[in-house]
Amino acid sequence: MTYEAVIGLEVHVQLKTRSKMFTRAAAGYGHPENTLTDPVVLALPGTLPVMNKDALDKIIKAGLLLGCEIAPVCKWDRKNYFYPDSPKNYQISQYDQPICKGGSVEIELPGPARNIMGEHKSVALTRIHLEEDVGKLNHGDGASLVDFNRAGTPLMEIVSEPVIRSADEAFAYLTALKTVMIYGGISDCDMEKGQLRCDANISIRPVGQAALGTKVELKNLNSFSFVRDGIAHEIRRQTAVLESGGKIVQETRDYDGQTGTSQSLRSKEMAHDYRYFPDPDLMPVEVDQRWKDSIRATCPELPFDRQRRLQAEYGIPYTITSVLVPDRDLGDYFEEAARLSGKAQAAGNWITNDLLRELGAAKKSLSESKVKPVHVAGLVKLVEEGTILSNAAKEVFVDMFNTGDLPEAVVARRGLKAETNLEDLERWCAEAIAANPKSVADYKGGKESALNAFKGPVMRQAKGKADPKRVDETLRRLLAG
Amino acid sequence: MPKPEDFNLDHVANLARINLTEEEKARFASQLGDVLTYIAQLNEVNVEGVEPTAHAFPVVNVWAEDVPEAGLSVEDALRNAPEKRDNMFVVPKVVE
Numbered sequence: 105m106t107y108e109a110v111i112g113l114e115v116h117v118q119l120k121t122r123s124k125m126f127t128r129a130a131a132g133y134g135h136p137e138n139t140l141t142d143p144v145v146l147a148l149p150g151t152l153p154v155m156n157k158d159a160l161d162k163i164i165k166a167g168l169l170l171g172c173e174i175a176p177v178c179k180w181d182r183k184n185y186f187y188p189d190s191p192k193n194y195q196i197s198q199y200d201q202p203i204c205k206g207g208s209v210e211i212e213l214p215g216p217a218r219n220i221m222g223e224h225k226s227v228a229l230t231r232i233h234l235e236e237d238v239g240k241l242n243h244g245d246g247a248s249l250v251d252f253n254r255a256g257t258p259l260m261e262i263v264s265e266p267v268i269r270s271a272d273e274a275f276a277y278l279t280a281l282k283t284v285m286i287y288g289g290i291s292d293c294d295m296e297k298g299q300l301r302c303d304a305n306i307s308i309r310p311v312g313q314a315a316l317g318t319k320v321e322l323k324n325l326n327s328f329s330f331v332r333d334g335i336a337h338e339i340r341r342q343t344a345v346l347e348s349g350g351k352i353v354q355e356t357r358d359y360d361g362q363t364g365t366s367q368s369l370r371s372k373e374m375a376h377d378y379r380y381f382p383d384p385d386l387m388p389v390e391v392d393q394r395w396k397d398s399i400r401a402t403c404p405e406l407p408f409d410r411q412r413r414l415q416a417e418y419g420i421p422y423t424i425t426s427v428l429v430p431d432r433d434l435g436d437y438f439e440e441a442a443r444l445s446g447k448a449q450a451a452g453n454w455i456t457n458d459l460l461r462e463l464g465a466a467k468k469s470l471s472e473s474k475v476k477p478v479h480v481a482g483l484v485k486l487v488e489e490g491t492i493l494s495n496a497a498k499e500v501f502v503d504m505f506n507t508g509d510l511p512e513a514v515v516a517r518r519g520l521k522a523e524t525n526l527e528d529l530e531r532w533c534a535e536a537i538a539a540n541p542k543s544v545a546d547y548k549g550g551k552e553s554a555l556n557a558f559k560g561p562v563m564r565q566a567k568g569k570a571d572p573k574r575v576d577e578t579l580r581r582l583l584a585g
Numbered sequence: 586m587p588k589p590e591d592f593n594l595d596h597v598a599n600l601a602r603i604n605l606t607e608e609e610k611a612r613f614a615s616q617l618g619d620v621l622t623y624i625a626q627l628n629e630v631n632v633e634g635v636e637p638t639a640h641a642f643p644v645v646n647v648w649a650e651d652v653p654e655a656g657l658s659v660e661d662a663l664r665n666a667p668e669k670r671d672n673m674f675v676v677p678k679v680v681e
Contacts, residue, residue: 137673247670247677248678
């Protein structure tokens with residue numbers, strides 16, 4: 105029997121705010137333990153929560169970018185559970201009135217090859233709601249240690265419909281979601297810093313069956329590739345269970361990316377009875393048209409829209425846009441270089457090949473690059489005008505990368521100007537031919553390689569600054585005459 | 586609204602992670618039953634046409650701008666902790 109997988113993802117994304125969701129203690133990652141707390145974070149008696157306006161702006165922005173309906177009114181609920189990562193013994197969340205409903209994420213599936221665009225699909229969302237993050241537990245000898253730095257950080261939960269069909273689709277979904285969040289300045293989505301976390305609900309069913317199979321929740325998917333590998337593993341596991349006549353048990357499983365195995369989380373078998381009720385400490389949020397419009401005005405072009413525009417507007421291929429677009433800053437960099445040089449393809453080549461290679465080798469970020477769009481544009485122009493040859497241009501690029509000098513300055517300093525005096529070239533070629541009658545005879549007798557005998561003397565005359573292609577053409581023309 | 590007789594003390598104790606003796610269970614069941622019966626009087630109120638709300642006042646959008654303020658020092662944060670280690674709160678081992 106052939107089975108198909110049905111996958112829904114719950115993605116938690118920390119919002120990039122300076123302070124916490126319901127208090128003004130600083131939010132952040134990598135600080136010494138318990139240095140980002142205040143009485144509200146620690147739930148000391150008598151404290152009251154106050155919403156963070158920027159967190160609301162950011163989730164509305166996320167909702168608008170993903171085409172969600174923004175609820176005109178939403179409220180806050182308490183999700184009650186006893187666990188030491190939550191000092192209040194409840195988490196403030198949104199239960200039946202999330203701020204964003206519906207929406208979708210455009211994804212790109214892997215293409216037949218790296219340089220060929222894959223199929224695009226739309227993954228429907230159920231909802232996005234806002235809540236607060238919990239503290240971090242460190243398990244030590246005979247005790248657990250709690251750090252509340254993360255507690256209270258604004259956290260979005262983005263819930264997809266169960267419409268994802270494979271591990272690759274889940275990976276593509278996360279990638280697309282992350283790119284949109286970064287474009288919107290909503291979150292940095294660094295999984296290593298816990299800024300994006302993903303749980304997957306996975307079931308399988310015989311192809312053609314309408315009813316869903318028993319679902320298993322997979323947790324601890326703490327990198328993009330672990331999400332893909334974990335889901336692929338779970339689909340294989342469920343298929344093996346069903347094929348051997350077994351039954352899938354509804355459970356939560358923990359995926360270990362290091363070993364590629366999963367195990368049931370038996371301790372979580374306790375009833376999920378969160379006894380949600382409206383939080384009396386917080387007033388509802390009312391989002392009117394004006395507020396939405398003001399956020400919409402700050403929404404950037406969506407990544408895939410930008411990719412389509414770059415390909416249409418500049419005529420550059422997928423191989424370049426697929427590198428430029430996922431990184432908003434790199435895309436901006438390219439558009440400026442393309443505008444300044446008027447040669448998008450050449451600018452795109454320099455950026456995606458040489459700039460990224462040099463940045464990678466130097467372990468530098470784009471913002472640290474001494475080569476700015478104006479440098480790239482200048483270099484493109486010098487090559488285009490024939491002022492320098494492509495070999496020299498490579499040298500100029502590396503020099504600019506190290507010194508930050510403009511290309512014209514590097515060319516002058518290093519004496520890289522190409523020999524463009526065509527009369528000189530013509531004369532050197534004629535001289536080389538006149539000086540070597542044997543090779544002329546060989547060439548005319550059909551020996552193609554005899555041409556090389558003339559090139560050495562010409563390049564020597566040109567001090568290496570002649571365009572080899574042009575030398576070749578000139579020699580052939582003169583010999584044919 | 587659930588009826589007082591639906592109240593399950595064992596379930597609530599389990600969620601609250603507390604162990605109760607038989608004697609405590611009998612005492613709390615009776616006390617909580619009284620509380621629930623008292624509250625259940627609200628069921629007699631006619632709320633036809635009344636919008637459910639958690640608040641008595643129609644106030645919305647109470648917020649603060651996202652400007653961090655000084656929080657607690659680690660020493661102050663941990664001051665009331667029954668046990669601390671490495672600047673963290675020590676709790677009974679939680680097996681994940």
